[in-house]
Amino acid sequence: MVWVAFALMTGAAVLAVLWPLGRARGAGGRAPEVAFYESQVEDIDRDAALGLLTPADAAAAKAEAGRRLLHVASGASATGRSLFATRVAALVALVAIPAIALGVYARIGNPDTPDQPLQARLAARPQEAGVQSAINKIEQHLAANPDDGRGWEVLAPVYMRLGKYPEAARAFGETARLLGPSPERLGAQGQALVYASGDSVTPEAKAVFERVLQISAADPTARYFLALGREQAGDKQGALQGYVELSAETPADAPWQEEVRARIVALGGTPPETRPPERDAAAAIRDMPQNEQQAAIRGMVDGLAARLQQDGRDVEGWLRLTRAYAVLRERESALAALGNARKALAGDQAALGRIDELAKELGLEG
Amino acid sequence: MxxxxxxxxxxxxxxxAIVQGVLPLVGxxxxxxxxxxxxxxxxxxQFLLIGLSFAALxxxxxxxxxxxxxxxxxxxxxxxxIYKISGVWGNHEGSMLLWVLILALFGAMVAIFARSMPEDLRALVLAVQSWIAAAFLLFVLFTSNPFARIAVPPxxxxxLNPLLQDPGLAIHPPLLYVGYVGFSITFSFAAAALISGRIDSAWARYVRPWTLIAWIFLTLGIAMGSYWAYYTLGWGGFWFWDPVENASLMPWLAGTALLHSAAVMEKRDALKIWTIFLAILAFSLSLLGTFLVRSGVLTSVHAFATDPQRGVFILIILIAFIGGSLALFALRASALKPGGIFAPVSREGALVLNNLLLTTSCATVFVGTLYPLALEAVTGEKISVGAPFFNLTFGPLFIPIVLAMPIGQMLAWKRGDLLGAAQRLTLAAAIGGVGALALYAMRGGSVVAPLLCGLALYCIVGAFVEVASRIAGRGVPASVMFARARGLPRSSWGTAFAHAGVGLTLFGLAATQWGVERIVTAKVGEPIEVGPYQVVIRSIEPRTGSNYREWVAHSSVLSGGREVAQINPSRRNFAARQTMRTEAGIVTLGLGQIYMNMADQHDGGAVDVRLYWKPYVALIWIGGLVMSLGGLLSLADRRLRIGIAKRAKVRTPVRASPQPAE
Structure with missing residues (x-):
């Protein structure tokens, strides 16, 4: 469809050039200038008739106009047409216009990108429309009650996700003011300020991060951005020191490590040895002595069973519990779990199907 | 899609545009x-396509x-x-699209309306115009494409910057651009004349309406921009000799000179080389303005997001067009046949004087604008060339211009009578003199302001003396005088109004000396004296706007204890961008204005305010409007009409008295 429109437009452009080329034209074309000097002579005559010019002046003026006309006419040469030139021109128009237009457009155009008017996008994706209308509601509420810290707290991360950094910075700032400063709130405010000013750590953002460190001296976010600020201000040594300390004092698998180490390398430093990673629950259990390990697993299984007793609508939970009993070789408990699951999930055919499948897999029935 | x-x-x-730049040239x-x-x-x-593109954006x-x-x-x-629409040209990419749209508009207008032109001249004009369009289209498409897309749109x-969310933005740039870009067509005419060798009085006649159109819009654009600065920037100034303002003033001065020298060329077939040169100069200065604003050489309120690549691109365009046209000029200038010779005391002599003074003042502004930039680039030293420099250089150059303006109007072509002209201006000079004395007696202070006001009065009255002498006479009945007034060529009226407009603006500028400025901490209910008026803040209240919150100082202006006007300055806080903007309160009383600006609030209801009483200040912009009206009248002159004017019934105007002036 869009290509049809392009083709029509290109056709119109080519025609605009070809059309005059195809029309026969007579020679000549001096008339406009002759007319100009004629009207000048008329003006002189009229002025003379009205007594604005003396006859002598009028005669002199007319003579001058006449001279100029002759001068123009002497320099004239007839306008003609050459079939060869017309053909070359037609060829140029036919080839050059589409070639230039399509060539350039192919480089910079996005023919497949449709229009995306906001209304249509919101209508097509109601959940986004929902977010937008919720934002509008909260904004209206906050306009009337600007001291509602809870409202700001809800709004701030949403702004952040939508990329509205100045708004996010303000919302986090208001949250911190109304609900009390915390490293998370102030840190988020600082980050929003940094993003809002095109990733530069402004004095305002710096002050916010310094407040974070007053509350929580080890806060990694604040330390990272303060080091970045020093780097941007040209204090490479200070920045490097900040990065190295941050990298050394935080776990090796922390999400910021990669970036921090990259900064250190970029500044010509060597990334320090890091603390061993903090281990997750499964790894922790694996390292325990045998009896403790059993007890830990037991505790987790019992906890899951207790939770499913309370709320049995969790099919994943039942599947995990049954499998756990099977692994622990407690066939009775496994069968009991299957029974309870079927009771709790009665009416949910899909869930029951999965339970049956597991039972078959574990060989608990038949 | x-x-x-x-x-x-x-x-x-x-x-x-590329094809149009080549084929007609060959033709x-x-x-x-x-x-x-x-x-x-x-x-x-080409115009329709760019129009379509602009409509799509x-x-x-x-x-x-x-x-x-x-x-x-x-x-x-x-x-x-309204701000969604005006936002289209409130940014670099969109404004460049508007720029090429206007370029193409002028090309299309020449194609449609200029029927009476010789075909080869028109083909050349359109070809040159097309080169300019092609250069700027390349610039738009490859460095500032407004159609760049985002894969995942937010x-x-x-x-938009809150400062730009103002009706002024909807009007100021388009007016200014029509002015700037309008000089592209006179440039194209000049280049076409140089290529074809058709440099004669007919050429001057063809080019004149286009110069007038550009000049009218540039005048309006500058006046409008200065008023916008006056009411939004909040410190009561209207002209700062900011390089960007100077960049619009320079083409205006060159364009004004061009307008006058083209008149000489049309009437007397003289000043040809000079006129062509001015046509090139006016557009070159427009391009220079574009370069200064877009390249990042300047940082100012006007500077758009800057990008060195763009600056280099515009610099190349600038060098190619100015260099190319000057080279062409050098090739042709020696081959030009000299036109008529003329006496120093004559209309054309006066116009030469006008040209000399205008171009000299243009050069002054040029030096004052570019010297600090060059110095900073070379030595890194920052100097500020501000109002004092321009007042001392530009001012003395402009005073003789104003003095000579009415005299030039009185002189006849070829042989003028200086004494006679001076005699006929006695009345104007007397009014100026008496006015200056009266103002000095009334206001006292420095003699500069009354003298300049007297000069302005002389200029305003003198502008109409020539017209009046052709209409009025002893014992002539009013109906005859009216008929004569109607019968006068409109360009005579145009000259009179345009010159009077200069006088009005000068009066307004001179009167700024009598302005009163008060910076006080005021309490609610406490009257503040400002000039002949008192201002009382009645209350200071918060108010919530669509995307801002503001504090408004509701105030009354009193004269002799009676309220004559209300004034409501405010301070707006745009939460989203965390920006404050003061909204000045302005009331016009007579021709003067009270300008009130609110600053910090103190505890206990006091507030810092800045108050100005600016007598006759409105004349500055009224003068600009009157100048444009003059241009419009000139444009409407039958003898200057662009070729469409085939009316069913053409009445020969009844012309009464002396000399066919222009």
Whole structure:
């Protein structure tokens, strides 16, 4: 469809050039200038008739106009047409216009990108429309009650996700003011300020991060951005020191490590040895002595069973519990779990199907 | 799809512009009719295509299509509709699109309206205009494409700078651009004249309406821009000798000179080389202005997001066009046949004087603007060339211009009578003198302001003396005088009004000396004296606007204890961008204005306010409007009409008294 429109437009452009080329034209074309000097002579005559010019002046003026006309006419040469030139021109128009237009457009155009008017996008994706209308509601509420810290707290991360950094910075700032400063709130405010000013750590953002460190001296976010600020201000040594300390004092698998180490390398430093990673629950259990390990697993299984007793609508939970009993070789408990699951999930055919499948897999029935 | 059609239309316009820049040129050089003939439809279609492109971008703004980088960066779905539309040209990319649109508009207008021109001249004009268009289309498409897309569009845009969310933005740039770009067509005429060798009085006649159009819009654009600065920037100034303002003043001065020298060329077939040179100069200065604003050489309120690549591109355009045209000029200038010779005391002599003074003042502004930039580039030293420099250099140059203006109007072509002219101006000089004395007696203070006001009065009255002498006479009945007034060439009226406009502006500028400035900490209910008035703040209240909150100082202006006006300055806080903006309160009383600006609030209801009483200040802009009116009247003159004027009934005007003036 869009290509049809392009083709029509290109056709119109080519025609605009070809059309005059195809029309026969007579020679000549001096008339406009002759007319100009004629009207000048008329003006002189009229002025003379009205007594604005003396006859002598009028005669002199007319003579001058006449001279100029002759001068123009002497320099004239007839306008003609050459079939060869017309053909070359037609060829140029036919080839050059589409070639230039399509060539350039192919480089910079996005023919497949449709229009995306906001209304249509919101209508097509109601959940986004929902977010937008919720934002509008909260904004209206906050306009009337600007001291509602809870409202700001809800709004701030949403702004952040939508990329509205100045708004996010303000919302986090208001949250911190109304609900009390915390490293998370102030840190988020600082980050929003940094993003809002095109990733530069402004004095305002710096002050916010310094407040974070007053509350929580080890806060990694604040330390990272303060080091970045020093780097941007040209204090490479200070920045490097900040990065190295941050990298050394935080776990090796922390999400910021990669970036921090990259900064250190970029500044010509060597990334320090890091603390061993903090281990997750499964790894922790694996390292325990045998009896403790059993007890830990037991505790987790019992906890899951207790939770499913309370709320049995969790099919994943039942599947995990049954499998756990099977692994622990407690066939009775496994069968009991299957029974309870079927009771709790009665009416949910899909869930029951999965339970049956597991039972078959574990060989608990038949 | 609409957006991409607009994008393709722009690319297609480029292709067409390139072809239109070549074929008619070849046609004109070979005297080939069909090749020349293609220029007209191509120029019209080029305009339609760029218009389509502009419409598509406007559509994207109206429906908040954030898949365009340009819309995302400069719009917001909640912005009022008028600012969505004016936001199209409130940014670098969009304003460049407007720029090429106006370029193409002038090309199309020449193609449609200039019927009485020789075909080869028109073909050359359109070809040169097309080169300019092609250069700027390349610039737009490759360095500042407003149709760049975002793969995953965000849900909301970044909004327009609050300072630009103002009706002034809807009007000021388009007016100024029509002015700036209008000089492109006079440039094209000059280049066409140089290529074809048709440098004669007929050429001057063809080019004059276009110069007038550009000049009218530039005048309006400058006046409008200065008023906008006056009421939004908040410190009561209207002209700061900011380099960007100077960049608009320079083409205006060159354009004014061009307007006058073209009159000489048309009437007397003289000053040809000079006129062509001025046509090139006016557009070169327009380009220079564009370069200064867009390249990042300057940082000012006007500077758009800057990018060195763009600066280099514009510099190349600048050098190519100015260098090319000057080279052509050098080739042709020696071959020009000299025109008529003339006496120093004559209309044309006066116009030469005008030209000398205008170009000298233009050079002054040029030096004052570029010298600090050059110095900083070379030595790194920052100097500020501000109002004192310009007042000392530009001022003394402009006073003789104003003095000579009415005299020039009185002189006849070829042989003027200086004594006679002076005698007929006795009345104007007397009014000026008496006015100056009266103002000095009334206001006292420095003699400069009354003298300049007297000069302005002389200029205003003198502007009409010549017209009046052709209308009025002893014992002539009023009906005859009215008929004579109607019968006068409109260009005579145009001259009178345009010159009077200069006088009005000068009066307004001179009167700023009598202004009163008060910076006080005021309490609610406490009257503040400012000039002949008192201002009382009645209350200070908060108010919530669509995207800001503000404190408004509701105040009354009193004269002799009686309220004559209300004034409501405010301080707005735009939460989204965390910016404050003061909104000045302005009331016009007579021709003067009270300008009130609110600053910090103190505890206990006191507030810092800045108050100005500016007598006659409105005359500055009224003068600009009157100048434009003069230009419009000149444009409407029958003898200057562009070739469409085939009326069914043409009445020969009844002309009464002396000399066919222009």
């Amino acid at each position: 609409i957006v991409e059609i607009g994008h393709y239309a722009l690319v297609l316009a480029l292709a067409l 004109a050089l070979r005297h080939d009719g069909p090749l020349m003939a293609m220029a007209r439809p191509a120029a019209v279609l 406007t559509y994207a703004y109206v429906v908040s299509d954030f898949s365009l980088v340009n819309v995302f960066e400069n719009s917001h779905s909640a912005k009022p509709m 849900l909301e845009g970044r909004d």
